[in-house]
Amino acid sequence: MPSLIRFSVAQLCGTLCLALPASVLAQPAAPRDSAHGARLPFGTGEVLDYKVNVSFGGNIGHGQMRVEGPVAERGVTTWRLVSEMKAKRAFVKATDKTTSWIDPLRFATTRFEKVERHPLSNSSETVEMDLVAGTWREAKGEPQALASQFPLDELSFLYFLRTLPLDKEGSHHFNRHFDDTRNPTMVTVGAEEAVDTPLGTFPTRVVIMHVRDPKHYKGVGLIKINIDLSACRLPVRIVSRMPIVGTTTLTLVGRTDSPNHCES
Numbered sequence: 001m002p003s004l005i006r007f008s009v010a011q012l013c014g015t016l017c018l019a020l021p022a023s024v025l026a027q028p029a030a031p032r033d034s035a036h037g038a039r040l041p042f043g044t045g046e047v048l049d050y051k052v053n054v055s056f057g058g059n060i061g062h063g064q065m066r067v068e069g070p071v072a073e074r075g076v077t078t079w080r081l082v083s084e085m086k087a088k089r090a091f092v093k094a095t096d097k098t099t100s101w102i103d104p105l106r107f108a109t110t111r112f113e114k115v116e117r118h119p120l121s122n123s124s125e126t127v128e129m130d131l132v133a134g135t136w137r138e139a140k141g142e143p144q145a146l147a148s149q150f151p152l153d154e155l156s157f158l159y160f161l162r163t164l165p166l167d168k169e170g171s172h173h174f175n176r177h178f179d180d181t182r183n184p185t186m187v188t189v190g191a192e193e194a195v196d197t198p199l200g201t202f203p204t205r206v207v208i209m210h211v212r213d214p215k216h217y218k219g220v221g222l223i224k225i226n227i228d229l230s231a232c233r234l235p236v237r238i239v240s241r242m243p244i245v246g247t248t249t250l251t252l253v254g255r256t257d258s259p260n261h262c263e264s
Helices: 002-016 154-161
Strands: 047-054 058-073 076-089 092-103 108-117 122-130 135-138 170-174 185-197 200-212 220-228 235-242 246-256
Touching: 076 154, 092 154, 108 154, 154 220, 185 220, 185 235, 185 246, 200 235
Parallel strands: none
Antiparallel strands: 047 058, 047 246, 058 076, 076 092, 092 108, 108 122, 122 135, 170 185, 185 200, 200 220, 220 235, 235 246
């Protein structure tokens, strides 16, 4: 049972944070805020709550994604993206927290942190990006060249997906993970699909991600995301599959919208 819990929690964290190789468009995203063209579909103050289900265990936890700030990082005004997941099975608990600081004008990550607390293991990761020097480094590592001048990580990539046009089907390749070994990621925009949630029924577009993440998958994994078609572009449902755990599903159950950033 403990090993099954460990696998379940690892998968849940990977799903909530998208377990992505955080790659993004080969071409940089244009600056997007009220002073620089179209606004982003999210902003500081947004909070999204999820329930977490696994096929071999039912509802075992809940998660939250939120946008905090603004926060000053080395003289740059950033937004802090936070993803937290809490899971429990019997008397065993686990938590996972991922934080990403992004420059919303350039849509580029300046810092990334992940902390995992599981029954059988604990881990933490800290990455600093120097956008001027074009390098990134882990807490105890040497500087390495950024793969993109507008780098993203696994959490900020999820928010980037919400800025993509969803008006038609098609496939795209992205190369904006800060670590070039994690690039590229293929994203397939599929058909429209209605998704029922405790908040009501959302018209969504299916987005399939082909994920390269050796920590959570062998080879390439697939993650299905239902992004709603309103101006808010909410990730309504996130589904992934993994050996032993089976299918993991995150479903939106609560939301607090950012003031003046979208209208449902």
